[in-house]
Amino acid sequence: MLGVVATAAAEGISLNKAGWAVLHEGTLQPPPISKTDEQFASDNVQFVEGYADINLAELNDLFEKVGFPRRDPAKLLLALEHTHSVMWIQCTKSSRWAKLGQMLGFARATSDGALSATIWDVAVNPSWQxxxxxxxxxxxxxxxxxxDGISTVTLYAEPNVVxxxxxxxxxxxxxxxxxxxxxxxxxxGKALIERTNRPRRPR
Known part of the structure; x- marks a missing residue:
């Protein structure tokens, strides 16, 4: 697996009076959004931030579908509680491809909350890739x-995903x-490789 990173000079980030991060010229800029939430909504797809409404069994089912191992529910919940940002995708209308509220995709990022973050567990239901x-x-x-003002964002990727x-x-x-x-x-002497966080190619 190869390491890939999006990074910028940390000194270009400051806080305004309200305490929000202000991005100055030369710092890491938010990526362009190729398809809006409204466009996805017309396809009965919704993006959700946070883990409060995530069904752990359903998340494990998604992991299994993309080749990740199932995680111990207690440890998985603890991991989510200590995750900086969680983003998941749900279906907003029942169809022959998915049920109402079904989880279609997931990704999360751990972070120190200031300088760096790493993206993990990117998974999309094979039927929706x-x-x-x-x-x-x-x-x-x-x-x-x-x-959030984080200046270095990293992830691990297999060569065919880079x-x-x-x-x-x-x-x-x-x-x-x-x-x-x-x-x-x-x-x-043979390495015992844990596949827990081995990334797969998002579609």
Missing amino acids: RVGLGRAVIERLTARLVT GLYEKLGFVRDPDGIRGMAFQRKSKT
Whole structure:
């Protein structure tokens, strides 16, 4: 997996009198939104921020459909509680493709709340891939992080996905920086790779 990052100079960010982050010229800018919420609404699709209304069993079902392992519900809830930003997608009208309220996609970002954030668990229901939901959820999640004043946004991507993220403003291995992950090894020396957060290509 390769590390990709969207980054900007932190000193270009300040706070206004209301305490909101102000983005100045030369800092990280929110990505353009390729398809508006109103356009998605006409397709019976809605983007939701936060985890309060997420059904953990349904989220695990989505993970399983895209090849992620199911997570322990208690640990999954704890992870969501400690996540900076959660963005998920739901269906707003029953059809032959989805039920009313069904989760169609998901992504989240952990962060220190000031300097950096990392995007994880990007998943789109296979039946709803290739219609722009993956791109849309990344655009909105990244925009939220940038608006919060975070100056470095990173994620891990498999080689066949890097081109997609580059189109969304991410840079491959900036200044030679490589993403690394600690792995346990068996007695034979073979790495025991945990697939918990292994990203898949959003559609």
